[in-house]
Amino acid sequence: MLLLAALVLLAATAGMAVGSTGLPAGEVWNIVLHRIHPALAEPGWTPVRETIVIDVRLPRVLMCAVVGAGLSVAGMALQALVRNPLADPMLLGVSSGATVGAVLVLVFNLTLFGMFSLPLAAFCGALAALAAVYFLARSGGRMTTVRLVLAGVAMAEVLSAVASFLVVTSNDPHKTQSALRWMLGGLAGTTWPMVWIPAAAVLAGTAVLLGVSRPLNLLLAGEEAAVALGLDVHRFRGALFALVALMIGAIVAVSGQIGFVGLILPHVVRLLVGADHRRALPAAALLGAAFLIAADLAARTLMSPEEIPVGILTALVGGPFFLWLMRRRAA
Template sequence: MINPIPKHLRKNKQQRYKLLMLAMVVMLLLSITLAVMIGPVPISPLRVWQIALSQVFPNVTGDWTQAQVQIVWLIRFPRVLLAFFVGAGLSVVGVTMQALVRNPLADPFIFGISSGASVGAVLVILFGIFSFFGVYALSLGAFLGALLAFVVVFFLARRQGRLFPTRLILIGVAVSYMFEAITSFLALKAGSGEATQGVLFWLLGGLSGTKWPDLILPVLALLVGCSYLLLQTRSLNALLIGEETARTLGIDTDSFRKQLFFVTSLLTGVIVAVSGVIGFVGLMIPHSVRFLVGSDHDRVLPVSLLLGGIFLIWADVLARIIIAPEEVPIGIITALFGTPFFIWLMQGFSKCLGRE
C-alpha cells in the first residue's frame, strides 16, 4: 500500500506543529505577564513573577509592598488566568460543536447555547433556584440551561433524520433570541436593584472581581472535558467527515452525539456561570487554527485551547483599558472582532451552498 504522504513531508509537518506549540506556550507566558503588568498601577515583569513565586514558595522574599501583592496576586492574576480558561473552554466547545453538527458556523453563542445557559444562571441569581447546591448552584443552573438550548436546536434542525446546515443556523439564531428575551424579561420582573444591574452587566460578559476560588470549577471542567475530547479525536475526525463514514468505522454515532451534548453543555454552563455570555470566541478560534494546522482534531484541539485563551486574555486587557477607569463588558470586545469574521465566513459558506 502506497502512503499518500511522503515520510519526509510528514516529518516536516510534525516539526512545524511542535514549533507552533512551543511558540504558543511562549506567547501564553508573555501574555499572562503583560496582562498582569498593565493597569492603573504599572508593575515590572520581574516584580510580577517575584510576587507570584513568593506566594507559592514562602522563602522567596523581596522589597515589594503589600499593596503590590494585593494588586498582582489577589486582583490581576486570578482575572488573567480566568480569561485564559474561559477562552480555552469556549474554543474547545466551538471545535466540538462544529464536528458534532458538521457546520462551520457552529458556536455556543450563535446557536443559542450561551443564551440558554444565561437563562439558567439568571434564575439562580434572581430567584435562588437550586440554592441548596450552595456555590455550585449557578453552574448547575447554567449547565441545565445550556443543555436544554442545545437539545432544542438540535432536534428542531433535524429533518427526515438529517441535519441541514441552513436550518441549524436559522433555528440557532431564533432560539438564541428566544432565550435572550426570557432573560431580559426575568431581569425586568426582578426590579432595579443591584442584583438586576449585575445581571445586565454579566449578560454582556465580564471578569471583574475574579477571585482564586472562582477558578476551581472552570479548571476542573476544562480538564475533564478536554481529556475526554482528546481521547475521542479519531471519532471527531470521522464525525466531521460524515455520519455514514463514522458508522463504517464502528462508531455508535447516536451514543457519541449524546456524550458530546453533555460535555459541550457542561463546559458552556460552567463558563457562562463565571464569565457571563461571551460570543464568537468558539467561532473565530477553531477556523483560525484549522488554517494553521489542518482539520485533524489531534492538533486542532490543543492549539485551539491555547490560542483561545491567549485571545481572551488580550480581549480582557482591552476591556480594562479602552475607557479606563471604566470597564467595557468583554462580550462587546469579542463581538467587535467576531461580527466581521462571521460575515466573512458566512459569505464563503453561502458560496459553497450556491446561494449567493
Template sequence: MASPRTASKRAGPADGDARVLPAWPVAAGLALLLLAALTAAVSWGSTSLPPGEVWGVVARRLTGAAPRPGTSDLIVWQLRVPRALLAALVGAGLGLVGTAVQALVRNPLADPYLLGVSNGASLGAVAAIVLGAGAGSALGLSGAAFAGALVTFALVWAVARRGGGFAPLRLVLAGVAIGQFLSGFTSYLVLQAGDEQQTHSVLFWLMGSLSGATWQLIAVPAVTVPAALVLLQARARGLNALLMGDETAAGLGVDVGRLRRELFVVTSVLTGSLVAVSGAIAFVALMVPHTCRLLVGDDHRRLLPLSALGGAVLMVVVDIVCRTAMDAQELPVGVVTSLIGAPALLFLLDRRLKEGS
C-alpha cells in the same frame, strides 16, 4: 473495513498539504504568546508594575516565602493573577466547546450560541441571581447555568430528532429558535429584578465580565476545562470520523449515538461552568476553532489543544483591552469580542469562498 485510525487520517489533512502548518511550532508560538499576555495582564492596569516585580511576587507565593511589605502582593496575587487565569481558562474552554459543537453539527461556523446552549446557560444563571437560588456561590451559579445548558441541549436535540434521523440543518434551526425564546425569557427575568443595581449587574454580566474574578471563582473552570480537554482529546478520532457523516462514521466502527451523547454532556457542563463565571461571551467559540482549522487542518488531535491555546491567548488580550481602553469605566468583554469577531468572521468567510471550500 477501515479502522477509526484510518478514519482519523481521512478526516484530517494530509501531512503533505502545503496549506497546513506543522502543529508543534504553532503550539509553541501560542504558548509563548499566552505567557507574554498573562505577564502583560498582571503588569498593566491603573497601577503598572514591572514584569520582574510581578514574577517575583508569583515566585514568592508559589514557594511559600513571606510576601514583601507594600501593595504589590495584594495587586498581583489577590486581584490580577486570578483575573488573568480566569480569562485564560474561559478562553480555552470556549475554544474547546466551539470545536466540539462544530464537529457535532458538521459546520465550521457553529458555536454554542447557534444551538441555544449559551442562552440556556444564561437563563439558568440569571434565574439563580434574580431569584436568589444558589447565586451566593460560584458552585451554585455554575450548577444553575449547567442545568439550563443541559435542558436546552436536550430540548434542541429532541426537536431536531423528530421524525427520526439526524439533520445538522434542522439541529441548527431548532437551536436558533429555542435560543431566541430563552433569550426573551431571560430579558423578562431581568425586568423582574428586585432593584436597579441588581438589574445593572445582571445586564453587565450578560454582556460578559471577568471583573469578579477570585481564587474561589476560578476553581470550577480550573477543573472543567482541563477535564473537557482530556475527554475530547480521547475522542479525537471519533470526531474526525463524525465529520464524514453518521453512516460513514458508523461504518468505521464509531458508536455515533454514544459519541453524540457524550458531546452533549461535555459541552453542556463546559458551557454552564463558563457562563457562570464570565457571563455570555460571543464569537470566541466560533472564531478560534475556525482560525485554528485554517492553520492546522481538521484533524482534532491537533485542533483541540490548539483551539484551547488560541482561545486562552485571545481572551487574555481582550481582557487587557477591556480594563485599559477607558479610564472611567471597564468595557464588557462581550462588546470587545463582538467588535473583533464580526470583522474577523467576515474575513474568514471571504477567504474560504476564495479558496472554494
C-alpha cells in the same frame, strides 16, 4: 505549539502587570514564584503589590485562560460534530439557559447558596436547556443534526426573550444593571473559589475530546465514511453534545455570554496547524486562552476607570474578522 504557549505567557504577563497600578513584568513573576515557593524569589515588594497580583489579577487572568480555552475547544468540537463551520458553543441554547438562571438570581436577589448562588443557578439553567433541546430534537429514538440545530436555535430565542423580560420588568435599577452586564459577558470580580469548577470542567472535557480525536476526524470526512469505519455516529454525537454542553454550562455560569470566541478561533487554528484534532484541539485551547486574556485586558484598560464588558469586544473583533476570513477563503 511552543509559539502559542509563549503567546499565552506573554498575554498573562501583560494581564497581571497592566492596570490602574502598573507593575514591572519581572516583579510580577517574582511575586508569583515566591508564592509558589519562597525560595524561588527574594521578596522585595510591598504587601499591597502582592495582594494586587495574587488576589486580584492572577485569578482573573486564569479565569480568562480557562474560559477562552474552553469556548475555543468546544467550538471546534461542535463544528466537527455538526459538520457546520458556523457552529459555536451558543448553538444548543445552553448559554441562554444559563443566562435565565443567572438573571433570576440577580433580579430576585436569591442568595440561598451565598456567593455560589449565581454560578449554580446558571449551571442548572444550562442543564435544563440541554435537556429540553434533546427532548425536542429526538424523534423515533434518533436525533439528526438539523433537528438539533433548529431546536437549539428556537430554545435560545425563547430563553433570551425570558431573560430580557425579567430584566425589563425589574423595578430595581441596580439589579437591572448587574443583569445586563452579566448578559454582555465579563470576568470582573473573579475570585479564587470561582476558578476551580470551570477549570476542572474544561480540563476534563478537553482531555476527553483529545481521547476521541480520531472519531472527530472521521466525522469531518463525512457520516458515511465514519459509519463504514465502524463508528456509531448517533451515539457518539449524542455523548459529545452532552459533554460540550456541560463544559459550556460551567463556563457561562461564571463568565456570562461571551460570543465569537468559539466561532472564530477554530478557523484560525485550522489555518495554522490543519484540521487534525490531535494537534488542533491543544492549539485551540492555547490560542483561545491568549485571545481572551488579551481581550479582557483591553476591556478593562481602553476606557479606564470604566470597564467594557468583554463580550462586546469579542463581538466587535470577531464579526469583522470572520467576514474578512470568509472573503479570503472565497478568493
